[in-house]
Amino acid sequence: MDVLDWPRLRSVLEPWRALVNQGRIPAAFLWVGSEGTGKTVSAWAITQALLCPHGDKIMPCRQCADCIALSRLSHVDLWLFPPTGGERNLEETVSRFREALRENPFLSLADWELLLLGGRGSLSIGVEGVRRLQEALSLKKAEGGWRVVWFWHAEMLTRQAANALLKLVEEPPPHVLFFFLATRAEALPATLRSRCQVWRFPPLSAEELRKLAGVELSQAQLSMAQGSFSRLKRLLxxxxxxxxxxxxxxxxxxxxxxxxxxxxxxxxxxxxxxxxxxxxxxxxxxxxxxxxxxxxxxxxxxxxxxxxxxxxxxxxxxxxxxxxxxxxxxxxxxxxxxxxxxxxx
Ligand SMILES: [Zn+2]
Missing domain, CATH: 1.20.272 (Zinc Finger, Delta Prime; domain 3)
Structure with missing residues (x-):
């Protein structure tokens, strides 16, 4: 699936367009919603819009080298922080994460855990990556373009990592946009939450689920999916x-x-x-x-x-x-x- 074709994109692009037009792109978004409600695909689409040098920050050109790199999630100005564990190093984790998301943009946390750790061990987003990010972001970008950082399942940030991030989000370097994608906002410290623009992602409608699945769905299937495309995929x-x-x-x-x-x-x-x-x-x-x-x-x-x-x-x-x-x-x-x-x- 091309993330720019996903059914709910319009409801995300409208408020985003307003922010861009008013020159009020925030330093950090906290997007909250159950798994499978489209937080990741929406962040992906907006990242692409922001980092494409030929678009208007609302729609990317979809053709330039940046757009192609972003469609593979491997752009130099995009930092990904998925939860990791079991002695996996950051590079290995991120490269597997890219691959997994390309394969399935509605990747669930359970799928990710299984893929990365084979169901053994526990996941978290630790302070090590945040320290490296601090260093990288302290270097000015020559061309002055945007840089984007994702914390995927940000509710899994360790306390130490969240505290280290606080400083960065409080006094962000110019032209950096943070995405905190989370299933539970309360899991993040209030101090960090208060620095973010919070958007809620409600469960998907039956119509949206049908469109994404591309097949007719029974009432029982819709009931079991409970508005989550990740869950629907699994049950299909x-x-x-x-x-x-x-x-x-x-x-x-x-x-x-x-x-x-x-x-x-x-x-x-x-x-x-x-x-x-x-x-x-x-x-x-x-x-x-x-x-x-x-x-x-x-x-x-x-x-x-x-x-x-x-x-x-x-x-x-x-x-x-x-x-x-x-x-x-x-x-x-x-x-x-x-x-x-x-x-x-
Ligand atoms: Zn482009």
Whole structure:
């Protein structure tokens, strides 16, 4: 996909155009939204617009050497800081990140972790890269052009890295634009947040998801995607089909007393799902839009699934956890009065 063709670009370009025309390009953007809502592709498009020497900072020419380098994310004036870990050095991390984003501009953090660390180790954006950035930015650019810096999943900045950045963002060198792309703004220190222009990225609409996917989507698929194209891509992968099927059967079996579904064998299929916690999160969308569940039942269901996904993520025993969630939901959904007090008490 060419990032300049993505459906929501217009809603980003309009406010951007206003800033450019008023000569008020900020030193830093903090873009906040769930994964798969287009923060990265939007940053990519604006970076291209800003760094193309032949455009008007709103639309790039798409043909010059700079545009071609930017379409590959390998421009000298673009610094990328993805989360890293497991002793990977910065160069290696960034070059794999470029490759991964070129392949899939809607790369999810889980995909990135799997790609970089094979699912072992934990990710963060450390202070080492920030120090190198400070040095590089302190050198003046001869031609006076723009320089752009991305912090991808900025919520993973270590405290030390965020503090080091604060100074840079408070007194930015001229013609530098920072992008902090984050799923949770609160994870960044308030002092840093207050220096940024904050834009929110809401979930994608059904129409936008259809356009991006290029195929018709069922209501269940739209519910499970919950406005995230990253999630939709994952659930459309053919290898996911049996697990999605198992997830739906599991929820149906819990919801329908005396159903013919053999819960034990459904759970047996579920535990083999790669990235089970993400699959469970797709179930949240199914519960949220289920026509037969009341509001308290939905609340209990969603809360249970979120807790289940967290516990699985913490590497607890998925088999036992799935059984526990099954029995709990059976009790709660079929009791005459679901106990909201358990959640809010
Ligand atoms: Zn160009």
């Amino acid at each position: 992968e053919p290898t996911q089909a049996p697990y999605i099927q198992a997830l739906r059967e599991w929820l149906r079996a819990i919801l329908t007393p005396h159903s013919q579904v053999d819960i034990a064998s459904v759970i047996e299929s579920l535990v083999h799902a790669p990235r089970l916690s993400e699959l469970i999160l797709m179930g949240v969308g199914l519960i949220r839009e289920h026509p037969q569940l009341s509001f308290p039942q939905k609340t209990i269901g969603i809360d249970t699934l979120l807790a289940l996904a967290d516990a699985i993520e913490a590497h607890l025993h998925p088999h036992a956890l799935l059984w526990e969630a099954t029995l709990y939901l059976q009790r709660q959904w079929h009791s005459p009065r679901p106990q909201l007090g358990m959640l809010f008490g």
